[in-house]
Amino acid sequence: MKMVLMSVRARWLGVLGCLVPLLAVAGCVTVRPAHTIERSQSGQLSIVAAFYPLQFVAQRIAGNQATVTNLTQPGAEPHDLELTPRQVASLTTASLVIYQKGFQAAVDEAVTQSENPDVIDTTTVVPLRPLASTGGDLDHGDRPERDHSDLDPHVWLDPTAVSRIARAVAQRLSTIDPTHAADYERNADTLIKDLDDLDRSFNSGLANCVRTEFMTTHAAFGYLAGRYHLRQIAISGLSPDLEPSPARIAEVQHQAQATGITTIFSETLVSPAVAQAIAGDLGLVTDVLDPVEGITRQSRGHDYLSVMSANLAALRKAGQCS
Numbered sequence: 562m563k564m565v566l567m568s569v570r571a572r573w574l575g576v577l578g579c580l581v582p583l584l585a586v587a588g589c590v591t592v593r594p595a596h597t598i599e600r601s602q603s604g605q606l607s608i609v610a611a612f613y614p615l616q617f618v619a620q621r622i623a624g625n626q627a628t629v630t631n632l633t634q635p636g637a638e639p640h641d642l643e644l645t646p647r648q649v650a651s652l653t654t655a656s657l658v659i660y661q662k663g664f665q666a667a668v669d670e671a672v673t674q675s676e677n678p679d680v681i682d683t684t685t686v687v688p689l690r691p692l693a694s695t696g697g698d699l700d701h702g703d704r705p706e707r708d709h710s711d712l713d714p715h716v717w718l719d720p721t722a723v724s725r726i727a728r729a730v731a732q733r734l735s736t737i738d739p740t741h742a743a744d745y746e747r748n749a750d751t752l753i754k755d756l757d758d759l760d761r762s763f764n765s766g767l768a769n770c771v772r773t774e775f776m777t778t779h780a781a782f783g784y785l786a787g788r789y790h791l792r793q794i795a796i797s798g799l800s801p802d803l804e805p806s807p808a809r810i811a812e813v814q815h816q817a818q819a820t821g822i823t824t825i826f827s828e829t830l831v832s833p834a835v836a837q838a839i840a841g842d843l844g845l846v847t848d849v850l851d852p853v854e855g856i857t858r859q860s861r862g863h864d865y866l867s868v869m870s871a872n873l874a875a876l877r878k879a880g881q882c883s
């Protein structure tokens with residue numbers, strides 16, 4: 562059972578404005594009702610996050626003060642998200658919506674429809690870079706229609722980007738719910754410290770490696786590669802239902818031989834069949850590099866931090882880092 566509390570926000574000023582006799586009447590006609598905020602009976606806020614890393618941040622910052630809902634079900638590919646009518650409706654009443662504009666078309670549309678003023682578009686906090694500049698231009702070639710134009714969306718694989726998003730979430734929650742502002746800021750400090758530790762372990766763990774190239778099926782790791790001076794080689798046009806061309810296989814084999822790569826990475830949410838087939842031909846091994854687009858039973862960790870630590874271990878093994 563939820564009760565709806567009216568929120569005090571700027572829009573009320575517009576309503577109050579109508580009480581001022583001198584104000585033009587026409588100006589009042591367009592005033593929409595104030596955004597209503599749903600709180601559970603325990604007084605919790607409701608936060609809607611578009612996909613897992615944003616859910617993780619929201620939960621860490623809000624703590625017990627909010628229930629956090631993820632629009633992308635665990636195990637689903639966030640790129641291809643479709644929303645139920647109930648999910649679309651949930652954006653209207655949410656205390657805060659956190660999403661990444663340009664990544665999930667269904668969410669972009671639902672956010673616009675909701676007219677909810679309490680929204681964080683993370684691209685205003687961490688601008689996205691073109692795929693070409695993050696080394697990801699070889700991937701996503703098999704799904705140009707439903708993907709994210711020419712910008713690389715996988716910014717959360719750089720822990721320092723997640724820190725910036727965490728701070729923005731804390732600041733916004735403090736505005737929405739000033740009573741608990743100190744809690745939000747303190748939670749942000751703790752999370753950012755964890756992310757700094759993770760960043761440091763990536764820096765030191767990848768500082769001395771036999772090779773800095775790594776080969777993936779899904780070009781999700783451009784921001785990670787850029788941050789830690791690695792080079793991602795993404796196998797073009799590969800998806801579970803799409804056979805790579807003989808020319809691309811030959812090219813991949815050549816790149817593997819030229820760089821001395823011994824590992825081809827696949828990921829948790831996508832079948833490793835193609836990576837295994839190519840690795841088998843080359844006499845290579847396969848391993849998992851997780852783009853942290855969702856936590857499932859197959860994940861090598863229970864949250865963003867532990868899955869990223871598993872990624873670091875996999876990269877160190879593949880790169881023969883000391």
Ligand SMILES: [Zn+2]
Nearest residue numbers: 640715781852
């Ligand atoms: Zn992706």
